[in-house]
Amino acid sequence: MHRIKQLIKGNEKFRSLYFPYFEKDLKRSVDIGQKPEVLFIGCSDSRVTPDLMLDTKPGDMFILRNVGNFIPPFKADNDFHGSAAAIEYAVSVLEVKDIIVCGHSHCGACKSLYDDIPNDTSLVHVKKWLELGERAKEFTLKTITDPNNKEELYRQTERNSILYQVENLFSYPAVKERIDNKTLKIHGWYYTIETGTIEYYDLEEKKFKPLKELI
Ligand SMILES: [Zn+2]
Numbered sequence: 001m002h003r004i005k006q007l008i009k010g011n012e013k014f015r016s017l018y019f020p021y022f023e024k025d026l027k028r029s030v031d032i033g034q035k036p037e038v039l040f041i042g043c044s045d046s047r048v049t050p051d052l053m054l055d056t057k058p059g060d061m062f063i064l065r066n067v068g069n070f071i072p073p074f075k076a077d078n079d080f081h082g083s084a085a086a087i088e089y090a091v092s093v094l095e096v097k098d099i100i101v102c103g104h105s106h107c108g109a110c111k112s113l114y115d116d117i118p119n120d121t122s123l124v125h126v127k128k129w130l131e132l133g134e135r136a137k138e139f140t141l142k143t144i145t146d147p148n149n150k151e152e153l154y155r156q157t158e159r160n161s162i163l164y165q166v167e168n169l170f171s172y173p174a175v176k177e178r179i180d181n182k183t184l185k186i187h188g189w190y191y192t193i194e195t196g197t198i199e200y201y202d203l204e205e206k207k208f209k210p211l212k213e214l215i
Pocket residue numbers: 043044045067068069104106107108109110
């Protein structure tokens with residue numbers, strides 16, 4: 001109960017301290033709807049805090065978080081595709097202008113790619129989901145100089161995965177169409193949780209660089 005009490009206190013603090021700043025905009029948005037211009041795709045990791053680390057306000061970003069910030073390729077079948085639905089909604093209904101795929105350091109999902117996940121019903125969805133990181137793992141193992149250096153192995157896998165997830169985004173016809181007509185941009189970001197810094201992937205130099213260099 002202690003933890004839930006903490007959250008209740010947190011909501012009281014939010015209502016008295018922060019909510020007044022957003023109240024007008026939030027009430028207006030109830031009439032006109034949300035108009036976020038950014039779709040942020042990040043990991044469910046509790047240390048990844050999109051609104052806090054980017055100092056954004058309610059209404060600024062449509063946020064999709066899942067295990068590993070993985071993007072399943074477009075697959076229009078009868079199954080329940082939560083991540084795909086969020087992407088479609090953001091791109092085709094909200095018409096966001098930017099999509100940020102943000103990986104992070106010390107990602108449990110990326111590390112798990114190197115572990116044996118048991119064939120257990122309690123992890124059946126996790127095991128399947130982690131297949132979305134396989135290509136990043138294979139590429140990292142092929143290109144890394146010292147695979148025994150775990151720190152380097154995991155950090156590179158996390159970064160490489162971002163590029164493969166971005167590639168999967170292109171498999172969505174609506175995404176591809178809007179990129180082709182230049183109404184949508186995709187960004188690959190990497191958040192280091194122990195420093196709070198973010199890097200972006202520079203397409204020309206083919207490497208991650210400090211985000212602040214973009215200003
Ligand atoms: Zn993660």
